[in-house]
Amino acid sequence: MEWIKDGNLDFLKKRKVEAKEEAQKSVASIISNVKTNGDAALKAYTKQFDGIELGSLRVSKEEMREAVERVPVAVRKAIQQAAQNIRDFHEKQMPASWTEQVEHGVVLGQKVTALDSVGVYVPGGTACYPSSVLMGAIPALVAGVKRVVLVSPPQKNGLIADGVLAAAQEIGIHEIYQVGGAQAIAALAYGTESIQPVDKIVGPGNLYVMLAKKHVFGDVAIDSLAGPSEIAIVADETANAAWIAADLLSQAEHDRLSMPVLVTTSQQFGELVEQEVNKQLQELPREEIASASVNDQGKLVLVADLQEAANVINQIAPEHLELATVDPHAVLPMIHHAGAIFLGKYSSEPVGDYFAGPNHIIPTNGSARYASPLGVESFVKRSSIIEYSNEALQINGQAIAAFARFEGLEGHARAVEKRLKGAVIHG
Incomplete structure (x- = not known):
């Protein structure tokens, strides 16, 4: 995994897969x-x-x-x-x-x-x-x-x-x-x-x-144009390094292009996680795929505090985000862009993949900046309902006609004016 200690997140520019x-x-x-x-x-x-x-x-x-x-x-x-x-x-x-x-x-x-x-x-x-x-x-x-x-x-x-x-x-x-x-x-x-x-x-x-x-x-x-899977984990020294490593690998085994990222306030903890990742890789059935993901896409981002960690996460806008800190609920309000957010040390990402209830079809490639997980609203559409009475049209009709005529749409203006009492119809 690559260490990033200077706040340079240029790797995000390279994560989009361009089709030949x-x-x-x-x-x-x-x-x-x-x-x-x-x-x-x-x-x-x-x-x-x-x-x-x-x-x-x-x-x-x-x-x-x-x-x-x-x-x-x-x-x-x-x-x-x-x-x-x-x-x-x-x-x-x-x-x-x-x-x-x-x-x-x-x-x-x-x-x-x-x-x-x-x-x-x-x-x-x-x-x-x-x-x-x-x-x-x-x-x-x-x-x-x-x-x-x-x-x-x-x-x-x-x-x-x-x-x-x-x-x-x-x-x-x-x-x-x-x-x-x-x-x-x-x-x-x-x-x-x-x-x-x-x-x-x-x-x-x-x-x-x-x-x-x-x-x-x-x-x-x-629904979306999904890219490779992503997991970002914000962790401090109170987290369990072996657990965090296992969670990073849970997404790394998906695809060689999957992106596992640890954002931590402790270099020592990050080094422990890195050691655990390398150890656990050797025992993983999909070791070849996961190793490619970890070596080519994996990142260890060192930050000064949790506010900086949140800023990094908001730039990544990850598909999956784990908050493995002493008080994850204190970090949650700082997060603006993430597909699914897992709080606390027992909320491992696969809990959401399979069982908890929220959807696992989640925006990738930074699209969590503007998109949401698949949900019921993805399968419905809204029709607007508008019913105007005669009284309402008499009160507002001239304003509507003026608006339409200002935009150069005379037909729109006349369609309203024909319903107005005493209106002078142009043309």
Whole structure:
């Protein structure tokens, strides 16, 4: 890990992953092919990229039932409890429709409506992420989305991972297609013979999935353009070095480009964490990936006090932030930019990834400066309600017409003036 003791955070300029032109062209070609050739293109790409000859794209009820039975009972119970925690948390986010009557018979308000359909992308292939099913789909269901579709690439056995299907079964998602990559995003955006298009696409994925989401944005809504995972930890000498090292590695093992950062007021403590990271790396199954992340992206930032630590965090605007100080609640008000904030020594980042309830689909690459985690509000839209009485229009009409005419929009002005008693209509 690289030590930073002079406050220079130039490394932040380098964390955005720029896609090569070749990758962008490849994604554009895949999307065009799926739009033209539908299911045939999806099956051809699944054979090319995943080595799987697909029959039906859609997962059958029987396949789901068999998959659920193969998942250990303890894991099924964990999925069930996590799903309940996630639902309970997100139910508190539900925005409300409202109207109010103001003076002169004017009624104003907003109408909140759920999206009609949503596609949830769940990474797969060599991995299994039932947590991504829960985090992507449960807020949509709470919001009232009627059609929630799940897509995920098949494993080498030709089937979506058992845990993914078990999570889908637990929350009542039954429209599931065994297709991944840019081709799955294209199918969700534009539809094929088997897959009807959706209104919004959410969920994490690799570079090609991210590029595909970027390509289809505008024709369909997306959640974000996610980059590599990040964790920043603010810790003082009261923290446990072994625990902090383990938390840094929990994100480093995601990807070679993941960014683990420790911000500390104690050089001695930072050195202990560095030693622990190197020790624990040797025992980590994903040691090769985590080592690349730690060596290339890992930072140890030394600061004078917790106010400076907060200033550093606000510049990083990390995806995950742990406050492992003697009084984390005293630091919390200083934090303005972070996706998810974990308070205290027992609030390890994986608690949020899997179980606590808040969403783990969180802004990356500094976008926590302006973006929020996925939530119920991500799956609803607001319509404004405006009702003017005759009395209100007579009182305010001339002001409205004057405003419109000042902007050079005579038609707007006349549309109001035609309703005004005694008004002189220009032209």
